[in-house]
Amino acid sequence: MAKKRKHIETQPSVPLKKDESSTQRPKRTLLGWKDKVEEKEKDSPIFKNREKVLVTCSRRIKYRYRHLMLNLVSLLPHCKKDNKVESKESKGATLNELVELKNCSSCLFFECRKQKDLYLWMAKSPNGPSVKFLVNAVHTMEELKLTGNNLKGSRPILTFSTNFDKDPHWKLLKEIITQIFGIPKDHRKAKPYHDHVFVFSIVDDHIWFRNYQISVPHNETDKVDRGGLDKMTLVEVGPRFCLNPIKIFGGSFGGPTLYENPLYISPNQIRALEKRKKAGKYAKKIKAKTRRKMHEQSNPLEPDEFADMWKE
Incomplete structure (x- = not known):
């Protein structure tokens, strides 16, 4: 027959004191160690341009x-x-x-x-x-x-x-x-x-x-x-x-x-000046036409001597 093992009295477990100097293990996330990432972001002197x-x-x-x-x-x-x-x-x-x-x-x-x-x-x-x-x-x-x-x-x-x-x-x-x-x-x-x-x-x-x-x-x-x-x-x-x-x-x-x-100079002013120039050309033509008529009235032509002969 197998012998029974001697029963050893279990001593009461005493909680171990944590050293204050020892660093705690950082929490791990999907992106890595949480505390390490935060420390890098805080301590990094590089300027990040977030321009949009x-x-x-x-x-x-x-x-x-x-x-x-x-x-x-x-x-x-x-x-x-x-x-x-x-x-x-x-x-x-x-x-x-x-x-x-x-x-x-x-x-x-x-x-x-x-x-x-x-x-x-x-x-x-x-x-x-x-x-x-x-x-x-x-x-x-x-x-x-x-x-x-x-x-x-x-x-x-x-x-x-x-x-x-x-x-x-x-x-x-x-x-x-x-x-x-x-x-x-x-x-x-x-x-x-x-x-x-x-x-x-x-x-x-x-x-x-x-x-x-x-x-x-x-x-x-x-x-x-x-x-x-x-x-x-x-x-x-x-x-x-x-x-x-x-x-x-x-x-x-x-x-x-x-x-x-x-x-x-605004483009509206440029277009207005171009219209005035075009209108100025038309006005010059009308003035020349009226000037020509006034000249014809003030200087009538002499009657043609041979006009009556041609009519006969």
């Missing part, structure tokens, strides 16, 4: 201007497209609400009037500032059919002419453009490398926009070394447009006027 741009347009916009807006949407992966907005006096309040609902910090609003004139609003919401431009010399990607091509979602290199550092209003415009057109580094839709360039240059107090692809030779024997920019070339991609600044406001879509362009 709302892109929208007004109703009854022309197809050409709508294609320009869609080209910019394809170039800016950090933007959000929204439905059309009625271009009335209260458009500023509605646009600010849309920007807040979409969790954006900036807005590009394409406003078309009389199906002829295109105005572009660049605004920082909700505190401003905002700029109103008249858009001229519009050429979309579909019209140009250029040979350049860049990857969708890649980050651009922003280049500005030296004129932007002369006057304070140009410096302000440069800062607004860099914040709106500069794609954040760690954005989920953006690619982590650069393959095209946005060029902003000032000529005749107008801002001219161009988009170029950085083309590099891909042959293994002809690799480009670091700093070898001589072998790189720029090929234009598009689109093209020209911005004529009208006013800079202190708030978002309104507020106190910080700058007003003294050289700006």
Whole structure:
């Protein structure tokens, strides 16, 4: 028979004291260790750009201007497209609400009037500032059919002419453009490398926009070394447009006027002058006709001596 084991009296379990100096094990989540992630977010000195741009347009916009807006949407992966907005006096309040609902910090609003004139609003919401431009010399990607091509979602290199550092209003415009057109580094839709360039240059107090692809030779024997920019070339991609600044406001879509362009002439005034010139040509013709009649009446022709002979 098997022998019975001796019964050992169990001693009462004494709870172990936890060392205050020992660190507790962090809680684990689906994304990793919770405490470690929080510490990294708190201690990280890197600035994270959370810029988001709302892109929208007004109703009854022309197809050409709508294609320009869609080209910019394809170039800016950090933007959000929204439905059309009625271009009335209260458009500023509605646009600010849309920007807040979409969790954006900036807005590009394409406003078309009389199906002829295109105005572009660049605004920082909700505190401003905002700029109103008249858009001229519009050429979309579909019209140009250029040979350049860049990857969708890649980050651009922003280049500005030296004129932007002369006057304070140009410096302000440069800062607004860099914040709106500069794609954040760690954005989920953006690619982590650069393959095209946005060029902003000032000529005749107008801002001219161009988009170029950085083309590099891909042959293994002809690799480009670091700093070898001589072998790189720029090929234009598009689109093209020209911005004529009208006013800079202190708030978002309104507020106190910080700058007003003294050289700006509205397209309505230009069309009115052209009509007056055409009307002036017609008036000159009428004046010449009446002057000719008055001259004929004051200087009658002498009667022809041979007229009676011909009648007989």
